[in-house]
Structure formats: structure tokens, C-alpha cells
Amino acid sequence: MSLIDRKIRFVTLAVGKKYRDHALTLAEDIRTITDNSPFVVLTDRPEVFAKSDSLIPLPSSLR
Numbered sequence: 001m002s003l004i005d006r007k008i009r010f011v012t013l014a015v016g017k018k019y020r021d022h023a024l025t026l027a028e029d030i031r032t033i034t035d036n037s038p039f040v041v042l043t044d045r046p047e048v049f050a051k052s053d054s055l056i057p058l059p060s061s062l063r
Helices: 017-033
Strands: 010-014 039-043 055-059
Touching: 010 017, 017 039
Parallel strands: 010 039, 039 055
Antiparallel strands: none
């Protein structure tokens, strides 16, 4: 099933270490509870997030 075909999607903003850590925890919870629903993270450090089929880190210029 492609990302477009999936009905549930999650999006969050994670700027700063504290919020990146929260987003990583949330990503793990989403992976556990749902069947790999897409999770987009807008973040200042996309390299912190391991890219997978369901986790999509996008760069943000917010500081």
C-alpha cells in the first residue's frame, strides 16, 4: 500500500533536542499501535531520524 492510499497520517514539528526526543518516542508509539501509518516530522535536524517507509523527516529552517 502506498503512502497516498493510507487513510491515517501523523505530522509533528520537532525543533530542538527535547522535541526531537519526544518525536522519536511518538514515532515508536505510532509504529507499535498502528500498522506503519505515515508519520511526517518537520525538524531542524532530519538526520537524527532514521528514514523508513513510514517515518518521513523533512528539514525546517525554524530555530
